[in-house]
Amino acid sequence: xxxxxxxxxxGIDRRTALKGLATGVAALALPASNxxxxxxxxxxxxxxxxxxxxxxxxVLARLTKEYSQEFGKEVSVKAxxxxxGVTYGYGLDLSRCIGCRRCVYGCxxxxxxxxxxxxxWIRVLQLEQEKGTALEYAEHYYNPQTVPEEGHFYMxxxxxxxxxxxxxxxxxVQATWPEKDGIVVVDYNWCIGCRYCMxxxxxxxxxxxxxxxxxxxxxxxxxxxxxxxxxRPIGVVEKCTFCIQRTRExxxxxxxxxxxxxxxxxxxxxLNDPESEMRYLIENKRVFILKEELNTQPKFFxxxxx
Amino acid sequence: MKRNRRLTALLGSGxxxxxxxxxxxxxxxxxxxxxxxxxxxxxxxxxxxxxLRPYQAGNREPEKTFPVPAPPFSEGIYPCSDCHGExxxxxxxxxxxxxxxxxxxxxxxxxxxxxxCHNPDDRDVLRLVSGETIPFDQSYRLCGQCHGDKFRDWKVxxxxxxxxxxxxxxxxxxxxxxxxxxxxxxxxxxxxxxxxRPGEARH
Numbered sequence: 001x002x003x004x005x006x007x008x009x010x011g012i013d014r015r016t017a018l019k020g021l022a023t024g025v026a027a028l029a030l031p032a033s034n035x036x037x038x039x040x041x042x043x044x045x046x047x048x049x050x051x052x053x054x055x056x057x058x059v060l061a062r063l064t065k066e067y068s069q070e071f072g073k074e075v076s077v078k079a080x081x082x083x084x085g086v087t088y089g090y091g092l093d094l095s096r097c098i099g100c101r102r103c104v105y106g107c108x109x110x111x112x113x114x115x116x117x118x119x120x121w122i123r124v125l126q127l128e129q130e131k132g133t134a135l136e137y138a139e140h141y142y143n144p145q146t147v148p149e150e151g152h153f154y155m156x157x158x159x160x161x162x163x164x165x166x167x168x169x170x171x172x173v174q175a176t177w178p179e180k181d182g183i184v185v186v187d188y189n190w191c192i193g194c195r196y197c198m199x200x201x202x203x204x205x206x207x208x209x210x211x212x213x214x215x216x217x218x219x220x221x222x223x224x225x226x227x228x229x230x231x232r233p234i235g236v237v238e239k240c241t242f243c244i245q246r247t248r249e250x251x252x253x254x255x256x257x258x259x260x261x262x263x264x265x266x267x268x269x270x271l272n273d274p275e276s277e278m279r280y281l282i283e284n285k286r287v288f289i290l291k292e293e294l295n296t297q298p299k300f301f302x303x304x305x306x
Numbered sequence: 307m308k309r310n311r312r313l314t315a316l317l318g319s320g321x322x323x324x325x326x327x328x329x330x331x332x333x334x335x336x337x338x339x340x341x342x343x344x345x346x347x348x349x350x351x352x353x354x355x356x357x358l359r360p361y362q363a364g365n366r367e368p369e370k371t372f373p374v375p376a377p378p379f380s381e382g383i384y385p386c387s388d389c390h391g392e393x394x395x396x397x398x399x400x401x402x403x404x405x406x407x408x409x410x411x412x413x414x415x416x417x418x419x420x421x422x423c424h425n426p427d428d429r430d431v432l433r434l435v436s437g438e439t440i441p442f443d444q445s446y447r448l449c450g451q452c453h454g455d456k457f458r459d460w461k462v463x464x465x466x467x468x469x470x471x472x473x474x475x476x477x478x479x480x481x482x483x484x485x486x487x488x489x490x491x492x493x494x495x496x497x498x499x500x501x502x503r504p505g506e507a508r509h
Contacts (some may be wrong), residue, residue: 105498142497143500251471
């Protein structure tokens with residue numbers, strides 16, 4: 001009898017033994033009270049881009065059920081893919097913005113950011129007209145009786161959806177990437193919370209969940225996207241997604257910040273469509289991009305219409 | 307002999323005319339259009355008849371209309387003819403005492419008065435400088451008479467705001483939805499609260 005064909009003494013092969021071992025260890029690691037099927041599934045879930053159609057369907061169904069139970073109302077989780085031939089672009093008219101922060105809170109409501117600890121995806125900078133866009137003089141805690149204040153102008157900053165994003169390159173687990181339509185997204189289930197991306201982003205556009213996202217159930221926006229505004233777990237990084245849950249629909253709604261702006265300073269459209277307002281403003285207005293010298297190639301364009 | 311010579315002259319001049327016609331055709335056509343280096347058409351010269359025609363509003367292409375929501379009338383104020391239908395028109399510049407006392411004209415008030423925009427003969431419509439009357443939901447044409455640059459930007463969705471879908475149906479907000487036509491400058495407003503400073507967080 002040769003060695004190779006010898007059966008193990010206990011009558012189980014190596015594979016079965018390993019499987020049993022893994023199961024045992026995992027069972028130890030998971031608290032028994034929570035050890036439901038959904039925790040198991042979440043633990044072994046693949047990277048978003050490696051999920052097959054069926055697996056994605058299961059993941060979405062699982063999350064839908066989880067969130068609906070947690071918030072006591074019907075929450076939908078979708079994973080609408082990019083629309084073919086579309087590259088999103090955003091325009092912001094600095095000659096119009098008055099710094100009223102309506103966009104900041106419109107975004108919080110639409111995208112289910114944590115209320116406390118507080119996360120804002122949009123930061124409105126107050127700048128001095130005499131100093132121009134010199135960011136070292138920027139102030140974002142301004143709180144006068146009324147805006148705009150004499151001698152100042154306002155520059156909201158959010159994710160610039162770079163075509164050459166430094167944040168995705170530093171991610172050690174590839175939990176963040178630019179999608180085909182130009183939106184930079186995060187797979188919250190894959191993110192390990194190392195915050196390298198936050199250090200890499202020159203715009204301060206990424207935010208960390210120090211606690212589990214704290215959103216009152218009655219204020220939760222139930223129309224959610226896997227890569228966008230679904231409730232975030234503790235310890236992951238999040239960012240603006242151009243309202244992926246709205247803009248990828250057919251027909252696509254405008255981002256929440258665009259819709260709420262009381263002075264019409266915000267513009268949004270398809271950069272590939274020569275008839276879009278984005279193309280018009282880039283071709284006809286004075287346009288600049290923030291920190292151009294870093295070669296991040298933003299798809300967020302600041303402009304002066306007047 | 308004499309006859310022959312005459313015939314030759316006739317033939318010659320005829321040939322010349324034909325030649326001129328053939329030559330002049332394409333030359334003239336090329337004169338009417340101007341292209342830049344990349345081949346893009348810059349100017350197309352109009353035929354003389356078009357240039358000589360006297361200016362008439364009727365010769366213009368009709369202004370495009372844009373889908374807009376209902377104009378933002380104060381409650382119960384429209385139709386204006388409910389009151390003004392029977393009233394005599396008073397074009398005098400004066401302080402209004404009985405009605406519309408809330409309206410303070412702060413919009414180049416030195417150069418205009420009510421009836422420069424509101425039509426004296428039928429108050430339910432507005433009146434352009436040309437005399438053409440337009441309904442209130444086309445008031446952008448009235449504003450566009452002076453604010454041509456803003457009107458141009460508004461039409462392509464840069465000035466002001468369009469609602470609806472970025473890749474679908476859109477509605478334009480009228481100028482009057484954001485600007486009070488009698489006092490159009492934007493009013494300062496209270497900002498929403500600033501973000502919590504890191505030191506102030508309760509965690």
